[in-house]
Amino acid sequence: MTICIAGLFRWNYAGEKGGQDWGPAALLVSDRMITAGDSQYEPLQQKIAQITPYTTILIAGDYSTHSQALINTAQQVSHHAPRPPTR
Numbered sequence: 001m002t003i004c005i006a007g008l009f010r011w012n013y014a015g016e017k018g019g020q021d022w023g024p025a026a027l028l029v030s031d032r033m034i035t036a037g038d039s040q041y042e043p044l045q046q047k048i049a050q051i052t053p054y055t056t057i058l059i060a061g062d063y064s065t066h067s068q069a070l071i072n073t074a075q076q077v078s079h080h081a082p083r084p085p086t087r
Contacts, residue, residue, distance in 0.1 A: 003029075004047070004060055006028050010025065028056055030059075032046060051074050
C-alpha cells in the first residue's frame with residue numbers, strides 16, 4: 001500500500017528579510033516501498049514527480065504505467081506550464 005499525504009498551508013516567503021509576504025504552499029509526503037508479487041523493497045526512486053516548477057504529482061499503483069504517463073504529461077505541458085496566482 002502506498003502512502004501519499006498532502007497538506008496546503010500559508011507560508012511567509014519573506015524569510016530572514018523579515019516583513020510579511022504570505023502565500024500558498026504545499027507539503028507533500030510519499031513512501032518509496034515497491035511491491036512486486038511477494039517481494040517488497042525501497043529503491044532510491046521516489047513516488048513524487050515534479051512536472052513543472054509549480055506542479056508536483058504523487059503516484060501510487062502500477063509504477064511503469066505512471067512513469068510513462070509522467071513523461072507524456074511533462075512533454076505536453078513543458079511549453080505552456082500553468083503558474084499559480086500571485087500572492
